Amino acid sequence: MDDLGLPSVFRVGEFAAWAVSAAHTQAAAFFATRNGLPAAPQVRVGVREAAIAFRSERYLRVDGEAAFEWAPLSxxxxxxxxxxxxxxxxxxxxxxxxxxxxxxxxxxxxxxxxxxxxxxxxxxxxxxxxxxxxxxxxxAEWVAHPQSAAVGGRPVVAMGALAGGGVFGGQAGRSGGGGRAGAGVGAESGAEAVGDSAAGSAARLADESFGGSAGEPAPGWGAGSVGRLVGERAAGLAAGSATRPLSGIRVLDLTRIIAGPNAGRVLAGYGADVTMVRSPLLPTIRGLDLDLNVGKALRFLDLRSDAGREAFLDLVREADIVLQSYRPGALAGLGLGPADLAAVKPNLVHVSISAYGPDGPWGGRRGFDSLVQMAVGIAEEGMRAAGSERPVPLPAQVLDHGAGWLAAAGAIEALRRGGGLAVEVSLAGVGHALDAFGRLDPAVGLAVADPTLSDVDDLLLRGPSAAGTLTRVRFPGSVAGATLGWAGPPPHA
Structure with missing residues (x-):
């Protein structure tokens, strides 16, 4: 298969490797600090494995059968x-x-x-x-829309004080962008490194999109803050015995569909203890749950009830990270917004993923990856490049998966800064980041073979679950000396 990864005029493979590397780079730094290493270990991410990870739900099989389909009216x-x-x-x-x-x-x-x-x-x-x-x-129509300006005015990985305050760009949005001579993305056997074009694109992203604002706080990184996080309840983990970068870290995952659950899945892949907090009243999609909730525990709570909110706050007191993908302001309306949780756990890391960001005329608008691709011009450009009469989306839910990896990267960086931070990532913001990677000649990008299940067999894992034998995409990339991947199948709801 071509090293570009997937058929598209957009540099999907390079972008996927960059996003995965951004998270791996943060995990490697956390791993080094808690183990007293003199430097962060090497991160290696192949373009092909990253691209395939970005369409993991397409390769999921339950007893050999595909488990996810679009609804008839979608x-x-x-x-x-x-x-x-x-x-x-x-x-x-x-x-x-x-x-x-x-x-x-x-x-x-x-x-x-x-x-x-x-x-x-x-x-x-x-x-x-x-x-x-x-x-x-x-x-051009998207650039002229006021929501585009609102999205473009924020870093792709935005951070601010948990209780409210200014916004600055996380380092997580800058790392992982280099090519052969850059930071974070290397080659593995059978896969080329991200090309030099990606290095230039990522450098532009760092200059134009991810810069911190005036007054950006100095990072509070160091063995002290990391040691406090894990040492209070896991003696010895901060002193050289941790092979899983995030072992001992507790995560509450209040998300559904792809972007948010992928962030939780990534953190679980680094060894975090991730618990899905799922409403018994809200629908979900079984195939996505089986793919994206591997390695997690499950807890049902109705956050609209007094008992559910109190039970959730009890969990927050023992947590390090809360992931949520409700519409901006929805949890705050229940008294469970970032400022509310700060009163319960001041050093909590709160991560929000939304469609279009928290600001602007569409700040509270619902959305999914396929819709954002339409709104921001991706599907129209794909249509023109392919000479099609219908919209042509990306060959994967790239905005969803990219948001998940970047949100996980931001969460780990916020831990390294000592916590007490809110992290925000939007699908539209991820679209802006993908746009900055530039384009491939259609004769090159669209000629890439679309990989079938048999084409990616070397990247698949098979194992038992309550639903049957699962075939799923393995955790991509590596951090030298660390153990990555998931422990156990997805929970059975």
Whole structure:
């Protein structure tokens, strides 16, 4: 298979290796500090393995059968003046879209109704009704949108005080961008290192997108803060006995679908004790759960109830990291926002993943990877590059997976800074970062073979679970001297 990883004019393989390396670099530094090493160990990430990890849900098999499918009504629809994508994988989102369109939940009826509506008008109408949809924009149309300015004004990995305050760019958004002579991305047997073009792209990202603001606090890195984190409840782990970078670190994962669960999966791969906190009232997708929740425990809590909130706060008191991907402000409305949790656990690391970021006119808008690709111009550019008459998305949920790896990187950096920080990553921000990597000639990028399950057999693991025998993509890359990967199958809900 070509070292570019996946077929696209976007530099998906290079970007995937950069994002994975960003997290590995932070994990390596944490590992070195807690083990008293004089320097961080070498990080190695192959382009091919990173790219395949970015589409792990496509390769998941349960007893040999694929476990994830898009819902019948999810997809791209031709509107009166362009294209709109509806995301209907959850029943209530399908119901909202059809109610706005005034039609039953039948594909032909939805197609006919969408053709009578304008793309932007329908996008807003469904969003205002509590559903999820996105009009396909050109890159120029996205740049002209006020939400683009809001996204572009924030670092891709943004940090600030847990109780509120200024925002600065995490080092996690800068590391891992080099090529053969750069930091973080190396070659492994059978896979080329990220090329020099990626080094230039990442350097531009560091200069243009990820810089800290004036007054950025000095990092509180050192054996003292890391040792306190793990030493209080895991004697000896900060003094040379830890082979898993994050063993002893406790994570609460309040996320669903791909981006947030992937962040939790990454942290579990570094050895963290990750507990999913799942509402018994909210829907989920079984195939994604089986792929993305490997190595985690499961706890059901209704955070809208007094008992559920109190139980959650008890968990927070013993946690180091909270991951959440609810809409911006949703948990704060329940008294469980970052400032609320700071009162309970001042040195907590709080990580939020959203579609479009916390600010701007779309700051509270729901969204998923496939919708953000439409909104920010990725699907339209893919369509033009391929000479297609329909939107052409990326060959993976790159924004979701990238957000997960970068959120995990930010979480570890925040731990190294001593905690007490809020970390924010948005899918649209990840899209801006991918954009900065530049493009491949379509004759080159689109000629890459689309890897089948048999093509990636060397990157797969097989093992038993409560659901059956799982075939899944292994943890990519390595940190010298550290043990990476997942302990145990996903929990059985």
């Amino acid at each position: 997809g791209d629809y031709e509107a009166a003046d362009g294209w709109v994508r509806l995301h209907c994988n959850f029943e209530h989102h399908a119901e909202i879209a059809c109610r706005v369109l005034g039609v039953p939940q039948e594909r032909a009826a939805v197609e006919a109704a969408v053709r009578r509506r304008g793309r932007f008008e329908l996008e807003d109408a469904i969003a205002d009704a509590g559903g999820v949809a996105a009009a396909m924009r050109t890159r």
